[in-house]
Every structure is written in structure tokens, then in C-alpha cells.
Amino acid sequence: MEMYKTSKGRELIIYENNEFTLRRRNKTSNVWICSLGGHNKNSTNCPAMLKTNLTNSQIIMKESMVSHNHLPHMEKIEKRKLMSGIKDSAEKARVFARVLY
Ligand SMILES: [Zn+2]
Numbered sequence: 001m002e003m004y005k006t007s008k009g010r011e012l013i014i015y016e017n018n019e020f021t022l023r024r025r026n027k028t029s030n031v032w033i034c035s036l037g038g039h040n041k042n043s044t045n046c047p048a049m050l051k052t053n054l055t056n057s058q059i060i061m062k063e064s065m066v067s068h069n070h071l072p073h074m075e076k077i078e079k080r081k082l083m084s085g086i087k088d089s090a091e092k093a094r095v096f097a098r099v100l101y
Pocket of ligand 1: 034046
């Protein structure tokens with residue numbers, strides 16, 4: 001899991017090659033929806049979402065993770081990683097995933 005900020009200052013996280021944007025903050029968790037869900041531009045009405053703790057350091061719940069209704073956002077994510085100056089991110093993401101689970 002990696003965190004980014006968009007050029008507009010919106011927070012997003014990348015998990016398993018998909019982007020999630022912050023939907024809302026609860027008292028104990030942040031709720032993220034797939035960037036192709038909701039009313040976002042280019043939305044496919046993807047139902048995938050997940051919750052993290054308030055510091056976004058840990059995923060505390062994931063729902064519908066297997067039911068993205070589109071292919072992973074590889075191309076978009078690679079572009080964002082390049083823009084963020086992270087070059088070894090693919091390998092890093094795998095390491096992160098192993099640590100978290
Ligand atoms: Zn999705």
C-alpha cells in the first residue's frame with residue numbers, strides 16, 4: 001500500500017494495483033473507494049472499497065476487493081509513480097503487501 005497526493009491535494013492510496021480515493025473520515029477509520037467507483041470521472045461504478053486506520057498505516061477492512069469491475073490501473077499508476085519519483089515501486093509494493101499480510 002502506498003500513499004499519494006494528487007495535484008489537487010486529494011489523498012489516494014494504491015493497493016494491489018488499483019487506486020483508491022478518500023471517501024470519508026470516520027472516528028476510527030478512513031474509508032476509501034476505488035477511483036473508478038462513485039461519481040468520479042471515467043467511473044465504471046466499481047464497488048471496491050477499503051478502510052484504513054486514521055494514519056493510513058494499516059488496512060483494517062477490505063470489502064469487495066475481488067470484485068473490481070475493470071482491469072487494474074497499471075498504466076495510470078505507473079505514471080503516477082513516475083511523477084512521484086518512485087522508481088522501484090513495483091517491487092516495493094510487493095514487499096509492503098507481504099509485510100501487511
Ligand atoms: Zn475498482
